[in-house]
Amino acid sequence: MSGIPDLHTEVAPFEVRDGCLCVGGKTVVEIMSGVGSVPAYLYDANIIRDRIETLRKSLPDAMSLHYAMKANPMPEVVNLVARLVDGLDIASGGELEVAVKSGCDPKAMSLAGPGKKDWELKAAIDAGITINVESPNELERIGALSTDGSANVALRVNPDFELKSSGMRMSGGPKPFGIDSEMIPDVLKRLGELPVHFRGFHVFTGAQNLRPESICDAQVKSLELALDLSKHAPSPPEFVNIGGGFGIPYFPGDEPLDISSICENLGQLSAKLESAHPGCELVIELGRYLVGEAGVYVSRVIDKKVSRGHTYLVTDGGLHHHLSASGNFGQVIRKNYPVAVANKIGSADTELASVVGPLCTPLDLLGSKMELARADVGDLIAVFQSGAYGYTASPHLFLSHPPPLQLLL
DSSP: OOSOOOOSSOOOOOOEETTEEEETTEEHHHHHHTSOSSOEEEEOHHHHHHHHHHHHHHSOTTSEEEEEGGGOOOHHHHHHHHTTSSEEEEOSHHHHHHHHHTTOOGGGEEEOOTTOOHHHHHHHHHHTOEEEEOSHHHHHHHHHHOTTSOEEEEEEEEOSOOOTTOSEEOOSSSOSSSEEGGGHHHHHHHHTTSSEEEEEEEEOOEEOBOOHHHHHHHHHHHHHHHHHHGGGSSSOOSEEEOOOOBOOOOSTTOOOOOOHHHHHHHHHHHHHHHHHSTTOEEEEEESHHHHGGGEEEEEEEEEEEEETTEEEEEESOOTTTOTTTTTOSSOSSOOOOOEEETTSTTOSOEEEEEEEOSSSSTTOEEEEEEEEEOOOTTOEEEESSOSSSSSTTSOTTGGGOOOOEEEEO
16 A cells, blocks of 8 residues: 555555655655755656566567657656667657667667658768658658668558547548558658668557557557558568557546556567568557656645635646646546645545646646645645656746756656
8 A cells, every 4th residue: 555545546656654755765845845946846766667667577578668758858767768678769859869868779769750850850860760751751851861871761650540549649540640551652662762771660559548458459450551561661671660559547537557468469469570570670669658657746835725615725836837737738628637735645634625826827727626635835736647748748938937847766
């Protein structure tokens, strides 16, 4: 037992000491007293390690695990994760710089994104990083930049299917991501005429999925599609990246993802790929699943007020720091992230309250009408499941408040 009460969804196993949440072996009171007067994202390195090590024990030995840096590109987090996975997937020139400094082998990195600038393409070519090509035009630009034939490329495929029940659908129908699967044979023919080196396929169908059967179905279809398209390639593929999609529980009714059937399915797919293309690497690409549950966002209560019978806890943090928790990053109907009074975990003295930030907008809401420990000015509010798409997905400049800190503990 972690000592954390039922917060409407199970949260990662943070330690609780005398009613106070701990991150990285320290209480949040100790941590926050040393960071000054701003909120902070706190990431627990041991929880990240445990998640990756547990996953790797279940995955087939022959397959590779890559970290999608866009989930959390904090350099200290990337440096930690890079030592525990087989490669990094990056989505910008800024992430590229962080990835290269992590010590990860550039040959195990890939650059994705539908709007890569020429300088980003050139940086990837010079570093030996594989570029996931998102359009025929982008392939031509890469060919023009790769005068010596040193560019490593993979084709990102937009299939005609999607990851069912996915929180974020990245394929099926018209999409800005990747090249429509029916166009791939002609693009592969053109690729063979350019001074580039073909490495494989990237099929990313969706993200944040909690249904094993949906993930397995998409994985099977993705590999079958890649094997079919490989018949048109100028050379055998060196890898097939079938994306990720592994979700984490955020909201009421969410259940943690059971990966047992997924890993069994991956074992079968790995064997199938090896039979078709000996030595070809099967890759899954995960971000949120590896780091999301290892992070908490912590802010301070600076005011407490009652308006027409409802209690509001006003904190020094809000949507400008944590857009996702405010419900303004992909939610159609707003739902609460798990929230707790971090220095009063397990308290029987509770009240119904909403947690709001300091901004002059009704959108600045971190928790709506939640049963929380009775809080006072100076107490700490923790938003769980904040290790992914938190800090860098938020508009820090909105209303010119100071940005939060990030700490890996």
